[in-house]
Amino acid sequence: MARLLVIHGPNLNLLGTREPQIYGKINLATIDQRLAAAAKARGHDLECFQSNAEHELINRVQRAQADGIEFIIINPAGYTHTSVALRDALAAARIPFIEVHLSNIYAREPFRKNSYFSDLAVGIISGLGAHGYELALDAACGQLAAQKP
Ligand code: DQA
Numbered sequence: 001m002a003r004l005l006v007i008h009g010p011n012l013n014l015l016g017t018r019e020p021q022i023y024g025k026i027n028l029a030t031i032d033q034r035l036a037a038a039a040k041a042r043g044h045d046l047e048c049f050q051s052n053a054e055h056e057l058i059n060r061v062q063r064a065q066a067d068g069i070e071f072i073i074i075n076p077a078g079y080t081h082t083s084v085a086l087r088d089a090l091a092a093a094r095i096p097f098i099e100v101h102l103s104n105i106y107a108r109e110p111f112r113k114n115s116y117f118s119d120l121a122v123g124i125i126s127g128l129g130a131h132g133y134e135l136a137l138d139a140a141c142g143q144l145a146a147q148k149p
Contacts, residue, residue: 002070008050009077061089071140072097087116098136101126
């Protein structure tokens, strides 16, 4: 059994109604319930956290090690393109993470092409909608299984 943490950045609390043509019609509670159930079915414990505040996201990452979190799945949302501070928190935590975006950030405005997280991430999933979180969980479970005898 491992503990996994899913972190959602700003405005992702609005999923379902926020620009559904870009981000889809599934709301965040549904995404989180599906992930928790999928993790449980694989014998893991998964917690989800969303905040619109940069410092809250940083505080959650800082607590992760003490909480025994072994893997993080994160969609930094708008902070993807701006937050050196959240990047630094993940670098300091030294917990492997996968970066997820619902939309394909490389097929949108030029300012979305830069991520402060991608070079630190184990991998990136972008453009596959909510399914991307499930793919990330599958990959995380595979990585965790490979680490443990
Ligand atoms: C996003 C892409 C970001 O550019 C944007 O600011 C978001 C969501 C995505 O999931 O596609 O808020 O991270």
